[in-house]
Amino acid sequence: MxxxxxxxxxxxxxxxGSALAIALAGCGRDDGGSGGGDDGGSSPGITDEEITLGITTPLSGATAGPGNCTVAGLVAYMGERNDEGGIEFGDGKTRTVDVQAWDDAYDPQKALQNFQQNSGDVFAFTSGLGTPTNRAYRDAAIDEEVPQVLVQTGDPIFSDQAESPWQLGFVPTxxxxxxxxxxxxxxxxxxxxxxxxxxxxxxxxxxxxxxxxxxxxxxxxxxxxxxxxxxxxxxxxxxxxxxxxxxxxxxxxxxxxxxxxxxxxxxxxxxxxxxxxxxxxxxxxxxxxxxxxxxxxxxxxxxxxxxxxxxxxxxxxxxx
Structure with a gap:
């Protein structure tokens, strides 16, 4: 009883249950970016030595607590791995990981602006907190074929691989x-x-x-x-x-x-x-x-x- x-x-x-994984098999976003890879279809935010991840998340406002916590955790983890020499990716290359974060204050319009202003400089967006904020730039990310992965929302739309292989949720729905x-x-x-x-x-x-x-x-x-x-x-x-x-x-x-x-x-x-x-x-x-x-x-x-x-x-x- x-x-x-x-x-x-x-x-x-x-x-x-819990899982955290970052995997990269092809390293190619076919948009003619400035990446330094040697496959001719290299993407923005990735070279043979480094990959840049972007985060748009609330760093101020009512939900700043979990937003800052997530960024701090990712920066700390990646910093430790970088100090160890980097992470080996699916293409056999070892890269350090640079994390860039921008404040959206849990405002969908600011999240979209962060994406529009920075999508050409990062390989993928990750770990952003919030359903409305992640949804705000989802369509743009699909159109530009920018990965939006391990986002902090339980909205099942981000795990619909049949609709888009460019999105991947992290938390349970x-x-x-x-x-x-x-x-x-x-x-x-x-x-x-x-x-x-x-x-x-x-x-x-x-x-x-x-x-x-x-x-x-x-x-x-x-x-x-x-x-x-x-x-x-x-x-x-x-x-x-x-x-x-x-x-x-x-x-x-x-x-x-x-x-x-x-x-x-x-x-x-x-x-x-x-x-x-x-x-x-x-x-x-x-x-x-x-x-x-x-x-x-x-x-x-x-x-x-x-x-x-x-x-x-x-x-x-x-x-x-």
Whole structure:
């Protein structure tokens, strides 16, 4: 029995899996760029000695935390490999990796501008955070045959290899994350009520779609569902309405870090104490739960697709 009342508390993590790989077999983007390869079809941003990767991601604004974290991690990893002499690629050549990052502040128009201004100088765009921002330049990247790989969005469109071999997602799809949580509730066998707050775009819709499919035909019932805009300064009005339901579970499909923190604080102020679902990118104990003064044992669930160094589960893990 996982939940038998609104006051029940639970804690868990659904592990999805983790992978990070950079592979290059042909090294050719046929657009007559200034690369120094010897195959006649060399691409911008790559020579026999170096490859340049570009990142457009939020380095300022409400989502600057995960944006800067991603860039810092990539720069640190590639810097270490460069110090070791570089990375051997599929064509047999060893290259160092230069990482260039530009701020889009989670603004789709800025992301598109970053792509337009820099696509001629990089081999590929990678690791950018955000569904609307990555979507903003996806069509242009396909048209110019610029790889857009390991992007930080669970939008399944970036893993549709049949439509475009130039895109490759990194994180699990939003539908899969939402479904994992829905399945967990369904497996409890309890009759549960759920209130939903989701971002009014493909990000939020994906989470909700996966969740609803997983609970269909079970004792889990959605009693109220509201949305918010990524540009909203507050979601207090929505939280007040959702708290009135006294739902057992709060399915919170939000990507804006300050809003997630303020949501946890607001529900506490309202006296509503549901169990929570938080998406993988807004569930950090350090960036989210700590600032919100939330106790993980008060019923916060999320999914994980990477080994977090601060997690006790990985304290003795060789990779960590």
């Amino acid at each position: 996982i939940l038998n009342s609104r006051k029940a508390k639970w804690l868990g993590t659904v592990a999805v 939003y539908m899969n994350e939402g479904a994992a949580f829905g399945e967990l509730l369904a497996e409890s066998g309890d009759d549960l009520t759920v209130a939903i707050l989701s971002q009014n775009d493909d990000y939020g819709e994906g989470y909700v779609e996966g969740f609803k499919e997983a609970i269909e035909g079970t004792g889990v019932e959605v009693v109220k569902e509201l949305t918010y805009e990524a540009t909203d300064p507050s979601v207090d009005p929505q939280l007040t309405q959702l708290a009135d339901t006294e739902a057992d579970v709060f399915f919170n499909a939000m990507s804006i870090t300050p809003l997630v923190i303020s949501s946890i604080e607001k529900t506490r102020e309202l006296g509503w104490s549901p169990s929570w679902f938080l998406p993988s990118n807004t569930s950090s104990p350090v960036a989210i739960l700590g600032p919100a003064k939330a106790d993980p044992e008060d019923g916060f669930y999320s999914v994980s697709f990477a080994k977090a160094p601060q997690s006790p589960a990985y304290a003795d893990d060789e990779d960590v």
